[in-house]
Amino acid sequence: MPASKTVSSKRAAVIKALAHPSRLLIAEALMDGEMCVCDLKDLVGADMSTVSKHLSMMRQAGVLVSDKRGLNIYYRLACDCLGDFLRCLDQLAPKKATTKPCC
Amino acid sequence: MPASKTVSSKRAAVIKALAHPSRLLIAEALMDGEMCVCDLKDLVGADMSTVSKHLSMMRQAGVLVSDKRGLNIYYRLACDCLGDFLRCLDQLAPKKATTKPCC
DNA sequence: ATACTATTTGGTTATTTTGCCAAATACCCA
DNA sequence: TGGGTATTTGGCAAAATAACCAAATAGTAT
Numbered sequence: 001m002p003a004s005k006t007v008s009s010k011r012a013a014v015i016k017a018l019a020h021p022s023r024l025l026i027a028e029a030l031m032d033g034e035m036c037v038c039d040l041k042d043l044v045g046a047d048m049s050t051v052s053k054h055l056s057m058m059r060q061a062g063v064l065v066s067d068k069r070g071l072n073i074y075y076r077l078a079c080d081c082l083g084d085f086l087r088c089l090d091q092l093a094p095k096k097a098t099t100k101p102c103c
Numbered sequence: 104m105p106a107s108k109t110v111s112s113k114r115a116a117v118i119k120a121l122a123h124p125s126r127l128l129i130a131e132a133l134m135d136g137e138m139c140v141c142d143l144k145d146l147v148g149a150d151m152s153t154v155s156k157h158l159s160m161m162r163q164a165g166v167l168v169s170d171k172r173g174l175n176i177y178y179r180l181a182c183d184c185l186g187d188f189l190r191c192l193d194q195l196a197p198k199k200a201t202t203k204p205c206c
Numbered sequence: 207a208t209a210c211t212a213t214t215t216g217g218t219t220a221t222t223t224t225g226c227c228a229a230a231t232a233c234c235c236a
Numbered sequence: 237t238g239g240g241t242a243t244t245t246g247g248c249a250a251a252a253t254a255a256c257c258a259a260a261t262a263g264t265a266t
Binding site for chain 1: 106108111112114115116117119121122123124126127128132162164165166181182184187192193194197198
Binding site: 046049050053 | 223225226
C-alpha cells in the first residue's frame with residue numbers, strides 16, 4: 001500500500017522536527033526523562049531564544065509535550081519509539097563523497 | 104548515556120535525508136522493493152534532475168543503495184527499520200497552531 | 207565508432223531555515 | 237503591587253535548501 005503524497009508530507013513534517021543536530025540532541029536527552037528549557041539551553045549551548053524556538057517547533061509537530069510546574073516549563077518526548085529507530089540508523093554507513101578517485 | 108553533539112549531528116544528517124515530502128515518498132515506495140529512477144520520477148512528479156538529486160543525497164546519507172542493471176539504476180532501502188518508525192510517528196497528534204484563542 | 211537512453215551535474219533563482227538580539231509575556235513570591 | 241525569573245515572540249541577516257533548465261556523462265546497442 002503506497003503512501004499518498006499527503007501522508008508523506010505529514011510524516012515528513014514530523015521527521016523534520018528531528019532533523020537538526022540541536023533538535024535531535026534535545027530529543028536524545030529527553031529519552032532519559034523530562035528537562036526544563038534552561039537545562040536544555042545548557043545542553044545545546046545556544047541562545048535561549050533559539051532553543052525555545054526549536055522546542056516550540058518540536059511541540060507543534062507533536063514530538064514533544066510540555067508541562068509547566070513552578071517557574072519552569074518541562075518538556076518530554078511524546079513517544080518512545082525514537083531509541084529503536086536511532087539504533088537502526090546507527091548501523092547505516094554513509095557513502096563516501098567521492099565515487100571516482102580524487103583529482 | 105547522553106549522546107554527544109557529534110553523534111547527534113551524524114544521526115541528524117541521516118534523518119534529514121528522510122525529512123522531505125518527496126524523499127519520504129521515495130523511501131516509502133522503496134519499502135515495497137527497488138525501483139529505477141524513471142519510475143521514481145513518475146511517482147514524485149518532479150523534474151528528473153530534482154529526483155536524481157534527492158536520490159543522490161539519500162544514498163550519500165546511507166539511507167539508500169543503488170545498483171545499475173542494463174540501462175537503469177535501481178535504488179533500494181539500506182535498512183528496513185523505517186516501517187516501524189513511521190507507524191509510531193503516525194500515532195502522534197500535531198498540536199494546534201493557536202494556543203490562545205484567535206484575535 | 208555513432209546514436210540513443212538513463213542518469214547525473216552545473217548553475218541560477220526563489221524560498222525556507224537558523225540564530226542572535228531585543229523586547230514582550232507569564233507567572234511566582236515577597 | 238512590584239520585582240524577579242523563566243520562557244516566548246518579533247525582527248532581521250546569514251546560511252542552507254529546493255526546483256528548474258541546460259548541458260554533461262556513462263553505458264548500451266546498432
